[in-house]
Amino acid sequence: MEIIMCILAGILFATGVYNLLQKQLLRIVIGTGLISHGAHLFILTMGELKRGAPPILVDGVESYTDPLPQALILTSIVISFGVTSFLLVLAYRAAKENGTDNMEQMRGTEYE
Template structure:
């Protein structure tokens, strides 16, 4: 299972890097979202993909799962959702004011340069 998760994480990192190197603000925002999802999966995989009971008082089981990586990832998901929504609003407002989402045009460079 860890090998499959590693392949999925690699695909997410590769596609996020490709999208973040483009000139469109929307592609960059989607790339950062994919990168954050890849990091969440990486943290979950490094925390261990073990099967076990939840660590509750009074429950007797042979093995328990660690809830700390899951709690940290849940917090990171909420934070990345807030940052992504802020970036989307900022990009929409930039497009309304300037009429483009091309980073080269936003920097003031001409197309033939």
């Protein structure tokens, strides 16, 4: 199962980087979202996908689930939501001010 999750995280990273290198602002925002989702899956996979009891000390339970990767992912989700909302507002404002969402035209170079 870890191999499948690593492959899926790699695909998300690859498509995220591909979208970051595009010229449209919305694709750049989507690329940052895909990279953050790939990071979430990667953190979850590195925390070992094991089953166990909740991390509450009870007599008779030998195997506990590690709560640290889940806490890190929850924090990362909140941060990526804030970054994505900021980038969406920034892209909307830039497109409204400049009349385009093309990065080449926003730089002032001629687009052919």
